[in-house]
Amino acid sequence: MSAVSETHDNHHHDHAGHGYGDNSKLYIHIFRDDLGSKVGMWLFLFTEVLLFGGLFFLYFGYRVADPQAFHDAALNLDVMLGAVNTIVLLTSSLTMVLAIVAIQRDSVKLSLFYLAVTIACALTFLVNKYFEWSAKIHHGIYPGSDHVAEMPQGEISFFGLYYLMTGLHTFHVIVGAIIIAVCMVFIVKKHINKDKYIILENSGLYWHLVDLIWIFLFPLFYLLH
Amino acid sequence: MSDVSIDINKSSREIQEENHNKGEYTTFYDVKTKYKGILSWLLTTDHKRIGLMYLYSLMGFFLVGLTLAFLMRFEMLTPGPTIMDAQEYNSAFTLHGVIMVFLFIIPGIPAVFGNFIMPMQLGAEDVSFPRLNLMSYHLYLIGGFMALGSLIFGGTAIDTGWTFYVPYSLRTGADVILPLMAAFILGFSSILTGLNFVVTMHRMKVKGMGMFDMPLFSWGLYATAWIQVIATPVIGITIVLVVLERAFNFGIFDPALGGDPVLMQHLFWIYSHPAVYIMILPAFGVMSDVIATFSRRQIYGYKAMAISMMAIVFVGYMVWAHHMFTSGMSDFARAMFSFFTFLVGVPTGVKIFNWLATLWRGSIKITVPMFFSLASIFLFSIGGLTGLVLGALSTDVHLHDTYFVVAHFHYVILGGILTMFFAAFHYWFPKMFGRMYNQKVAMFGAIMYFIGVNVLYFPMFIMGYQGMPRRYYDYLPEFQIYHVISTVGSWILITAILTMIINLFYAIKNGRVEKGNYWEAMTMEWEDSPSPPPLLNFEKTPVFRHGPYDYPDFSDEKIEEAK
Numbered sequence: 001m002s003a004v005s006e007t008h009d010n011h012h013h014d015h016a017g018h019g020y021g022d023n024s025k026l027y028i029h030i031f032r033d034d035l036g037s038k039v040g041m042w043l044f045l046f047t048e049v050l051l052f053g054g055l056f057f058l059y060f061g062y063r064v065a066d067p068q069a070f071h072d073a074a075l076n077l078d079v080m081l082g083a084v085n086t087i088v089l090l091t092s093s094l095t096m097v098l099a100i101v102a103i104q105r106d107s108v109k110l111s112l113f114y115l116a117v118t119i120a121c122a123l124t125f126l127v128n129k130y131f132e133w134s135a136k137i138h139h140g141i142y143p144g145s146d147h148v149a150e151m152p153q154g155e156i157s158f159f160g161l162y163y164l165m166t167g168l169h170t171f172h173v174i175v176g177a178i179i180i181a182v183c184m185v186f187i188v189k190k191h192i193n194k195d196k197y198i199i200l201e202n203s204g205l206y207w208h209l210v211d212l213i214w215i216f217l218f219p220l221f222y223l224l225h
Numbered sequence: 226m227s228d229v230s231i232d233i234n235k236s237s238r239e240i241q242e243e244n245h246n247k248g249e250y251t252t253f254y255d256v257k258t259k260y261k262g263i264l265s266w267l268l269t270t271d272h273k274r275i276g277l278m279y280l281y282s283l284m285g286f287f288l289v290g291l292t293l294a295f296l297m298r299f300e301m302l303t304p305g306p307t308i309m310d311a312q313e314y315n316s317a318f319t320l321h322g323v324i325m326v327f328l329f330i331i332p333g334i335p336a337v338f339g340n341f342i343m344p345m346q347l348g349a350e351d352v353s354f355p356r357l358n359l360m361s362y363h364l365y366l367i368g369g370f371m372a373l374g375s376l377i378f379g380g381t382a383i384d385t386g387w388t389f390y391v392p393y394s395l396r397t398g399a400d401v402i403l404p405l406m407a408a409f410i411l412g413f414s415s416i417l418t419g420l421n422f423v424v425t426m427h428r429m430k431v432k433g434m435g436m437f438d439m440p441l442f443s444w445g446l447y448a449t450a451w452i453q454v455i456a457t458p459v460i461g462i463t464i465v466l467v468v469l470e471r472a473f474n475f476g477i478f479d480p481a482l483g484g485d486p487v488l489m490q491h492l493f494w495i496y497s498h499p500a501v502y503i504m505i506l507p508a509f510g511v512m513s514d515v516i517a518t519f520s521r522r523q524i525y526g527y528k529a530m531a532i533s534m535m536a537i538v539f540v541g542y543m544v545w546a547h548h549m550f551t552s553g554m555s556d557f558a559r560a561m562f563s564f565f566t567f568l569v570g571v572p573t574g575v576k577i578f579n580w581l582a583t584l585w586r587g588s589i590k591i592t593v594p595m596f597f598s599l600a601s602i603f604l605f606s607i608g609g610l611t612g613l614v615l616g617a618l619s620t621d622v623h624l625h626d627t628y629f630v631v632a633h634f635h636y637v638i639l640g641g642i643l644t645m646f647f648a649a650f651h652y653w654f655p656k657m658f659g660r661m662y663n664q665k666v667a668m669f670g671a672i673m674y675f676i677g678v679n680v681l682y683f684p685m686f687i688m689g690y691q692g693m694p695r696r697y698y699d700y701l702p703e704f705q706i707y708h709v710i711s712t713v714g715s716w717i718l719i720t721a722i723l724t725m726i727i728n729l730f731y732a733i734k735n736g737r738v739e740k741g742n743y744w745e746a747m748t749m750e751w752e753d754s755p756s757p758p759p760l761l762n763f764e765k766t767p768v769f770r771h772g773p774y775d776y777p778d779f780s781d782e783k784i785e786e787a788k
Contacts, residue, residue, distance in 0.1 A: 031350070031351075033353065033428055035428070036353045036424050036427075036428040036429075037354075039423075039424050039427065039428070040353065040354060040357075040420055040421070040424045043420045043423060043424070043454055044420060046454060046455070047416050047420070047454055047455075047457070047458040048458070050455060050456075050458035050459055051458040051459075051461055051462050052462075053458070053459070054458070054459045054462035054463060054466075054492055054495075055462060057488075057491075057492070058466075058477060058488060058492075061485065061488050062485070065485070143473045143474055143475045143476065144473050144474035144475075148476075149482070152483075153476075153482065153483025154483060156476035156482050156483045157476055157477065157482075157483050157484065159476075160475035160476040160477045160482075160484075161477065163475065164466070164469065164475060164477065
């Protein structure tokens with residue numbers, strides 16, 4: 001199987017867009033547009049912001065409707081665990097950037113190391129989240145529980161939103177960690193190298209977004225008493 | 226048509242150019258692909274094949290929705306139960322709405338003609354992300370089968386109306402979760418298509434072509450793609466919330482747990498109002514291309530046409546709550562949303578007048594696509610102007626949730642969008658298949674269609690004004706005359722649609738062979754590419770030579786000058 005590359009003006013991203021011919025004479029049309037990929041990634045991040053935007057909209061609506069209940073309910077959250085998770089995620093964003101810089105300088109091992117640290121941070125975050133949630137559930141605070149049903153209505157909304165927003169965010173952390181793991185495989189297989197690292201850059205953008213959303217969630221739920 | 230002999234040392238462009246010099250080319254239908262048979266379609270990344278797969282799937286779902294519509298109209302022929310009971314009627318209008326909105330009219334023109342035609346209009350070989358394009362099609366199929374699955378396996382089919390308002394959607398015993406998850410996945414597919422198109426139109430235009438050199442069909446898709454990107458995520462999260470609320474009692478929307486159902490309506494319409502612009506803007510684009518081609522004229526006010534579409538996107542994002550004037554909102558909010566609703570009529574009016582101005586002194590040729598475009602201007606104007614009646618606060622209180630709304634909506638959708646879907650189908654048919662349909666049969670179908678839409682929906686304005694509520698399966702005897710006329714109209718319309726579809730699908734295999742620029746249009750997909758196109762759309766890398774509508778000017782002044 002051989003590939004013939006075709007150079008376009010300022011297009012440097014490849015995809016095996018078209019393949020035709022039988023297997024002995026397979027021809028692959030190569031097309032590469034790094035800037036286009038990045039624009040696409042930014043648009044995708046924009047949709048993610050709007051996805052969370054719907055929830056922030058609800059948070060705003062219910063907070064304005066019943067600020068006292070939100071104040072009271074927020075006292076139940078553990079600021080310490082939230083702060084630790086904030087630091088962990090900020091660190092992971094830094095190591096993500098360092099990994100990209102490392103691959104640009106062709107130091108593959110260093111890049112892999114930084115990505116491993118990033119994943120470790122993601123796992124730390126998840127473990128923290130597990131303890132935080134299981135403590136809440138142990139106290140009977142979870143959607144649909146009898147304990148929650150007895151709370152004032154504003155507090156039910158608060159905990160509903162708390163589980164939804166941090167839950168959706170945690171889901172994004174898991175997805176992000178998987179994407180970074182895939183990037184590590186690509187680096188080992190040299191699909192990502194010092195001339196072609198757009199996939200890693202885009203994964204980095206995604207990871208920063210995950211971090212950024214947490215930066216908003218942390219004060220809204222843990223700090224605003 | 227011969228197969229390409231492949232020399233691995235040459236680029237596909239060189240191979241195509243060589244074959245062109247030999248006077249032959251291989252169409253994208255005949256080209257050898259990595260996979261054989263059905264897989265060469267299902268796993269293709271070629272935007273043309275993906276467009277065609279969308280076409281066939283959309284038509285399939287459309288026929289299901291059409292059947293439900295036929296049954297509903299039949300039920301309304303007499304007061305009381307005619308062929309179904311109340312519960313079945315609730316499920317029928319809900320599924321009709323869900324299927325037609327999410328599976329047909331929203332993907333509609335962009336997924337089929339956008340995929341097939343838009344890259345060619347830009348002189349591009351494909352969209353920016355071909356694999357993502359295929360993934361969006363796969364998601365579309367999965368979502369479609371989930372929606373149909375709930376119809377077949379779901380026990381009681383969903384009966385909430387396509388708007389799935391809480392609290393009813395939380396309490397009903399019908400199957401809500403499967404169709405909602407289907408809508409979520411379809412939304413994802415729509416986002417990916419929009420994202421792909423925005424990047425394609427920025428990055429893939431042929432050298433020398435600027436944004437304001439794109440044909441207006443591409444501009445329509447560009448505006449649409451932005452709405453797909455900025456509005457669809459909101460319905461995504463709304464659906465997830467309704468599903469979770471139903472499953473786990475989160476207390477987000479359920480009033481019994483302190484939730485606010487009106488907030489759910491806001492979130493729903495933040496997407497679903499811009500969604501009607503997702504439907505109509507590509508139709509506006511088709512209209513511009515068709516009218517320019519068959520008037521042989523430069524589109525009047527090209528830049529105003531392009532900018533007005535972006536203005537519709539912008540203003541259209543701020544009108545959503547006009548669906549909720551009776552739901553409970555402050556008077557200030559209602560006045561603002563009413564104001565913006567009137568404001569969105571301005572760019573729309575600009576477009577209507579510019580089309581009419583394009584016709585003026587044009588060399589008009591009435592073909593099937595042209596007939597549809599002219600019919601569409603007429604029908605869409607009725608739909609649009611009655612929309613202003615509903616956008617005015619005082620009249621809306623009287624007309625809210627009546628057949629007037631149903632008539633308005635369907636005049637816009639069938640009059641403005643489905644007409645243009647068929648116009649696009651008839652216009653680009655020779656391009657897509659290299660064959661020509663029977664134009665007399667098509668014209669007969671088109672005229673029947675025009676009559677059918679009016680007979681079906683005009684009586685609804687009258688009975689709605691007199692107080693016939695929508696979504697009721699029973700009615701007072703005094704409304705029967707309107708319902709009977711309307712049901713007869715549905716038979717005319719369905720006959721027309723089936724005539725056209727059969728005519729077109731028959732011609733795919735049996736039509737007269739037409740290889741060139743059948744309508745003598747000036748956009749790149751017609752001028753620079755043979756029909757049907759080769760794999761990479763053009764035999765040689767195309768060169769941007771002139772604007773999309775640079776027809777020779779036949780106005781009096783120019784003829785005087787020539788003398």
